């Protein structure tokens with residue numbers, strides 16, 4: 001009896017703790033409120049099963065406590081009960097998985113007006129590339145990476161000339177502008193994650209992965225690498241700064257194009273070699 005009461009109290013305390021917990025998500029700052037909805041649905045389904053199973057167990061402890069006058073009954077099979085339990089479990093699994101598939105489909109269906117940007121991950125930091133006026137990112141190849149061309153952009157590709165190079169951990173985005181993030185990695189697995197956007201994806205060397213989101217709140221949002229990537233993993237941080245239209249175009253105007261950066265790097269190299277010779 002005592003054990004059954006303690007058991008029931010633990011269940012009640014767990015539920016109270018869930019609703020009164022001081023730890024909860026930061027407010028969502030993108031269009032992905034749907035992702036929160038699926039997690040909340042998961043809490044409801046798993047929570048209901050947790051309460052039902054645990055209460056049933058404490059009821060059994062109380063109901064079938066030791067009684068010298070009672071004989072145990074042997075009941076090897078109950079087809080009706082098994083059918084009911086299987087159907088109920090199947091329903092629970094469908095409720096857990098189906099909404100997730102719908103949201104995932106939205107997550108990988110990029111709207112046409114999305115701005116394509118590139119996020120480059122390395123041990124241990126972030127760089128970015130935005131398309132220039134043509135709206136197209138130039139092609140890249142890992143074999144083209146050198147000191148002058150750190151992104152490995154294809155100089156033969158006319159689309160690469162006006163690409164905007166952001167060699168900084170901080171990225172600016174414009175509010176309410178959908179963005180498609182194309183992810184690249186120079187070395188190992190990383191994961192570009194902004195908790196307030198509820199969106200993340202692994203970056204893989206040799207493959208371009210992607211997802212999209214629309215920032216819906218201005219402000220600074222921290223970027224975390226969500227894939228353990230070596231000793232500097234903890235320091236792999238940056239910021240996404242969501243600006244209104246004016247602040248965004250001011251920031252954009254200060255950035256350098258790939259063509260300019262290439263020329264600058266070549267000039268620097270020349271100066272450096274001249275200095276070494278002298």
Ligand SMILES: [Cu+2]
Nearest residue numbers: 190225229236
């Ligand atoms: Cu990383």
